[in-house]
Amino acid sequence: MSPQQVQLFGLKKSAATRAAERFFKERRVKVQFVDLGTRPIAKGELARFIQKFGLNALLDREGKAYERSNLAYLRTTEDAIIARVIEMPELLRLPLVRGGKVLTVGEDPEGWARMLEG
Template sequence: MAVVQIFGVKGSQATRAAERFFKERRIDIQLIDLKVKPMAAGEIRRFIQRFGLTGLLDTESKAYVDAGLKYIQQSETQLLARIEKEPKLLRLPLVRCGQTVCIGQDDAGWKAIASGA
């Protein structure tokens, strides 16, 4: 059985929801707290390939607004550097199992992962 990786922040309600969802179904998870350990560039690219960089950003979050990103144009490299420093800019959690990836609170995606895990 594959292990589900959950990239999130411990204090995030959505991250806790993903953790609870998979634990209730007795699926092994690996929780990566992005405040403690940033995502590897390869992992970020996997999500970007599927959703695009702007799809990963939580444009409604306080962190996004406070960073002024609604008004500042930045290159993809600059945005990636900011994401590494401030994971709350992302739509958390980022969930991965094998080649399947989901962002945010995606119940349908989580169910698809659970059925294949």
């Protein structure tokens, strides 16, 4: 059974986040949007995505925020990076989407479609 609702973590100004929202709404799937600009992602929720993809896969290495953060040059712990990501969601490849047991990172229409196959 496909999920009747997906949880979408993103930023309103993110084109990929808006694309995901549109994808699910066009398919009449209820979207619970968590705007990371106003409410940081819970550490436990972020941990789910890290467990599946690894922290590096979640980071938007091409983005301006990553460049400005100097994360590429810092020698730091994973916990410190996680704390930075919670403070600065634009460091993530958004959106993070959870539908049932399926998780996706970034703009991933194939992954979103898999969520709906259930």
